[in-house]
Amino acid sequence: MSRSESSPNASPIPCPLCGSRKSALFDQRSFRGIPVTNRLCQDCGLVYQSPRMSEAQLNAFYESEYRQLYQGSQGPDRKDLAVQEGRAAALLEFTRPYIKEIKRHLDIGCSAGLLLQSFRGAFACQSVGIEPGTAYRDYARQLGLQVYASLDELHAAQEAPFDLVSLAHVLEHLPDPVDYLHRLRTDLLAKHGRLLLEVPNLYAHDSFEVAHLVSYSEHSLQQVLRKAGFETLALQAHGRPRSHLIPLYLTAIAIPAEPQDGYHLEPEKRVVWKRRAGMLRRWLLTRLQPDRAWIPAEKAAAGAGERSA
Numbered sequence: 017m018s019r020s021e022s023s024p025n026a027s028p029i030p031c032p033l034c035g036s037r038k039s040a041l042f043d044q045r046s047f048r049g050i051p052v053t054n055r056l057c058q059d060c061g062l063v064y065q066s067p068r069m070s071e072a073q074l075n076a077f078y079e080s081e082y083r084q085l086y087q088g089s090q091g092p093d094r095k096d097l098a099v100q101e102g103r104a105a106a107l108l109e110f111t112r113p114y115i116k117e118i119k120r121h122l123d124i125g126c127s128a129g130l131l132l133q134s135f136r137g138a139f140a141c142q143s144v145g146i147e148p149g150t151a152y153r154d155y156a157r158q159l160g161l162q163v164y165a166s167l168d169e170l171h172a173a174q175e176a177p178f179d180l181v182s183l184a185h186v187l188e189h190l191p192d193p194v195d196y197l198h199r200l201r202t203d204l205l206a207k208h209g210r211l212l213l214e215v216p217n218l219y220a221h222d223s224f225e226v227a228h229l230v231s232y233s234e235h236s237l238q239q240v241l242r243k244a245g246f247e248t249l250a251l252q253a254h255g256r257p258r259s260h261l262i263p264l265y266l267t268a269i270a271i272p273a274e275p276q277d278g279y280h281l282e283p284e285k286r287v288v289w290k291r292r293a294g295m296l297r298r299w300l301l302t303r304l305q306p307d308r309a310w311i312p313a314e315k316a317a318a319g320a321g322e323r324s325a
């Protein structure tokens with residue numbers, strides 16, 4: 017992909033949470049030769065990429081990445097599978113107190129299908145996935161899972177509703193997370209269903225990649241969920257399966273909620289300070305306790321269950 021095709025649009029993006037155009041520079045870097053700029057909304061405190069690629073440019077980027085990653089490969093490699101297995105175990109453990117029964121589970125961005133497989137094993141539920149990457153989709157299908165390439169394919173097959181919908185490391189890629197979650201709630205989720213989400217944590221994860229359009233804190237993730245019509249049941253910052261000490265990820269479970277009268281967005285304060293403090297803490301833990309700060313990818317599957325081994 018040439019630079020002219022991949023460079024982000026020059027026009028500033030309104031805040032994906034509150035719509036404000038008042039923003040300040042938060043982070044600027046180069047990601048594989050592509051400039052990536054993240055801005056801080058001056059009205060609500062959300063950190064988001066602006067300018068960013070158009071939807072067509074993003075699709076081209078994903079296609080090119082996929083080609084690069086999967087050329088000559090039969091499917092996901094061992095390291096990747098170990099991380100996915102560890103993540104599935106951690107998400108299942110997190111979810112258990114809030115879910116007694118699942119009949120139908122949809123995992124959006126299901127990758128190799130290990131999360132679906134793990135929940136199917138625990139709840140004996142029907143499992144459906146969406147995965148645009150061909151090699152990963154094929155891998156998941158070999159596990160006996162029903163996997164579609166896109167949301168449109170899923171809609172055409174009339175599979176909804178689901179009593180659990182999960183999105184692990186998907187929300188940060190979406191340009192309009194509030195609208196996406198709102199539509200997910202009305203079109204895909206059963207009335208008393210559960211939403212399970214995991215995203216990188218702005219205050220511990222160095223995640224300003226070109227495909228990450230929004231960077232979430234616990235506060236901003238909850239605001240997005242509320243605006244989309246969800247009530248958060250539980251929200252946890254943790255490192256599993258990659259760290260015993262650094263809270264790299266935010267995992268949330270939420271239920272559909274009727275929009276409340278007089279709902280107001282609560283702005284987040286001191287975002288710049290919290291990012292600095294979080295990254296300093298990460299730096300210190302990495303130097304003081306490297307073995308506990310970072311679990312190698314190939315050991316992530318085994319390390320996921322150990323909270324303080």
Ligand SMILES: [Zn+2]
Nearest residue numbers: 031034057060
């Ligand atoms: Zn905002």
